[in-house]
Amino acid sequence: MSRVTAALKKAGWTLLFAFLVAPAVAPIRGLLESAAELAGGPRLDWLAIGLLLLVGFVLAETYDGPIALLLPTALLVAILYAAVQWLVGLRGANAVSLRLLAAAGLGYLAALTGAIAIVFETDLRHRLAARLGSETVDPDAK
Amino acid sequence: MASVLTRRRLLGAAGGSLLGAFLLGPRVGGSDHVDPDLESGWRQPRTDARNVARTADPGPGSDGRIGWDHSLDSHRRFEHAGLALVDGTLLVPTHRSLRAIDVESGAERWRYAYRDLPVGPFDRPQLETEPRIRDGVVYLAFQADICALELDSQRLRWRYSLGGSVDGLHLFGNTAYVTGNLDGEDRLLALDANTGLERWRKTGRVIPLAARSGLLVGARYESGRLLGLEPETGTRRWLSDAAIGASSLNRGLVAAVDDLVVGIESNGDLTALEADTGERRWTVFDDVGDPNTYRRSVAVDPSERAIYRSRPDAGTISRIDFADDEEWRTDESALEFGVSVGGGTVYASTTDGLLALEADAGDERFRVSIDPDGTDPLGGTPLIAGDRVYHLLGETVYEVTPR
Numbered sequence: 001m002s003r004v005t006a007a008l009k010k011a012g013w014t015l016l017f018a019f020l021v022a023p024a025v026a027p028i029r030g031l032l033e034s035a036a037e038l039a040g041g042p043r044l045d046w047l048a049i050g051l052l053l054l055v056g057f058v059l060a061e062t063y064d065g066p067i068a069l070l071l072p073t074a075l076l077v078a079i080l081y082a083a084v085q086w087l088v089g090l091r092g093a094n095a096v097s098l099r100l101l102a103a104a105g106l107g108y109l110a111a112l113t114g115a116i117a118i119v120f121e122t123d124l125r126h127r128l129a130a131r132l133g134s135e136t137v138d139p140d141a142k
Numbered sequence: 143m144a145s146v147l148t149r150r151r152l153l154g155a156a157g158g159s160l161l162g163a164f165l166l167g168p169r170v171g172g173s174d175h176v177d178p179d180l181e182s183g184w185r186q187p188r189t190d191a192r193n194v195a196r197t198a199d200p201g202p203g204s205d206g207r208i209g210w211d212h213s214l215d216s217h218r219r220f221e222h223a224g225l226a227l228v229d230g231t232l233l234v235p236t237h238r239s240l241r242a243i244d245v246e247s248g249a250e251r252w253r254y255a256y257r258d259l260p261v262g263p264f265d266r267p268q269l270e271t272e273p274r275i276r277d278g279v280v281y282l283a284f285q286a287d288i289c290a291l292e293l294d295s296q297r298l299r300w301r302y303s304l305g306g307s308v309d310g311l312h313l314f315g316n317t318a319y320v321t322g323n324l325d326g327e328d329r330l331l332a333l334d335a336n337t338g339l340e341r342w343r344k345t346g347r348v349i350p351l352a353a354r355s356g357l358l359v360g361a362r363y364e365s366g367r368l369l370g371l372e373p374e375t376g377t378r379r380w381l382s383d384a385a386i387g388a389s390s391l392n393r394g395l396v397a398a399v400d401d402l403v404v405g406i407e408s409n410g411d412l413t414a415l416e417a418d419t420g421e422r423r424w425t426v427f428d429d430v431g432d433p434n435t436y437r438r439s440v441a442v443d444p445s446e447r448a449i450y451r452s453r454p455d456a457g458t459i460s461r462i463d464f465a466d467d468e469e470w471r472t473d474e475s476a477l478e479f480g481v482s483v484g485g486g487t488v489y490a491s492t493t494d495g496l497l498a499l500e501a502d503a504g505d506e507r508f509r510v511s512i513d514p515d516g517t518d519p520l521g522g523t524p525l526i527a528g529d530r531v532y533h534l535l536g537e538t539v540y541e542v543t544p545r
Contacts (some may be wrong), residue, residue: 040295040298083359099337103163114156131399
């Protein structure tokens with residue numbers, strides 16, 4: 001396989017992964033825009049796209065789990081983030097400030113970790129243990 | 143590393159993050175309204191939240207001359223009543239930006255324009271209101287956004303977005319009162335000035351105009367009728383039959399002092415309302431046939447129990463005491479919007495500069511002239527600080543110093 005073919009294949013996987021996780025990365029765009037506004041910097045539309053492609057690339061290189069789980073996880077992140085926003089009062093809040101930005105960031109982290117924990121259950125731990133050769137974390141070890 | 147990503151720990155991280163988000167979020171840590179301490183200096187376009195255009199400082203007093211002048215090279219907006227002063231910097235509103243002018247030299251230090259509009263990178267939102275300052279932060283309305291801008295860094299502390307253009311903004315203590323369309327309805331909002339978080343909202347298009355302890359005075363947009371509200375809750379205390387014209391364009395028609403609310407009505411009458419009940423205490427009927435009140439304004443000196451009224455359409459400045467007696471009247475054919483009083487001197491905008499009158503008798507002390515840039519010599523409230531006066535006329539800001 002030529003280099004060009006390999007690069008195209010890698011780019012294709014990157015785009016596929018980026019597409020699958022896009023619902024989970026989408027809220028970061030709003031966070032970045034708010035951060036840029038408070039910092040007095042320019043709008044960061046392209047940064048959000050770059051971040052999405054970076055996440056897609058990293059997943060394409062490292063992820064060895066079932067691809068079918070990615071889109072549901074990403075959708076769950078988006079749903080949980082909306083729920084967290086409503087719960088902590090950020091939904092419908094028309095204000096932007098450093099404090100609210102931190103709250104939104106923590107809310108996003110809660111949605112992300114919650115969704116991963118719900119979807120992957122112990123699957124992720126097994127896979128990482130197998131990948132890293134660790135024997136200490138097998139939950140089924142008797 | 144793998145042991146970090148156990149399900150239990152992921153759920154722990156989710157729970158911890160959720161708790162952190164809740165504690166930092168809008169539901170927790172809200173504060174109550176606190177009246178301002180006795181403010182010194184000129185922190186709002188008409189001195190302070192009472193809108194009295196009065197200070198103890200005398201300005202140049204008996205005689206004055208122009209120190210420096212600075213052209214803004216930008217249109218001004220009719221709604222802007224004046225400027226503010228903080229730490230040696232004049233804050234001057236223009237059509238689309240706030241300018242910071244060095245008070246000693248008149249040189250521009252910095253300017254701030256809010257973000258690009260979605261329609262194009264070269265267009266920017268209009269600056270709807272004048273600067274109002276509290277604790278190193280200036281509060282401004284750029285079209286549909288309320289911005290709390292830190293003066294040291296010129297960065298936003300917070301921003302609050304409405305659904306349409308802001309009709310009114312008034313700062314009183316640690317509360318910013320804002321009128322605009324939100325969620326499809328016209329509302330009056332009370333925002334925490336420190337955080338931008340909402341304290342309360344009331345349905346209705348009520349423009350906040352002036353405030354003093356225990357009373358926020360506003361006017362209904364459609365009828366112009368004045369009403370008094372509790373600053374802490376927005377509960378209505380009274381509704382007066384006195385009405386001002388074009389409340390969202392009001393610049394100096396209403397002021398609130400200890401027990402009085404003074405206002406120039408849409409028919410030109412000068413009316414004093416009881417601050418506690420909103421009932422009329424007295425009315426000085428206007429003697430102009432077809433009054434144009436848009437350029438009129440009042441300055442109120444509670445220590446002298448005197449009201450100074452500028453009527454550019456009638457060509458007069460007069461002093462009326464708190465018992466509705468006119469003590470003096472001066473004819474001046476070329477008046478513009480803007481009057482203030484400090485240390486025994488009344489300063490009034492004219493179409494080509496500034497006029498200084500003795501506050502007790504109305505005798506002229508001095509006048510200065512300047513060639514205002516722009517076709518419309520929009521006046522501004524003269525800002526009195528120490529032995530200087532700073533004035534906006536047309537597109538020019540200038541200093542008047544003692545001769």
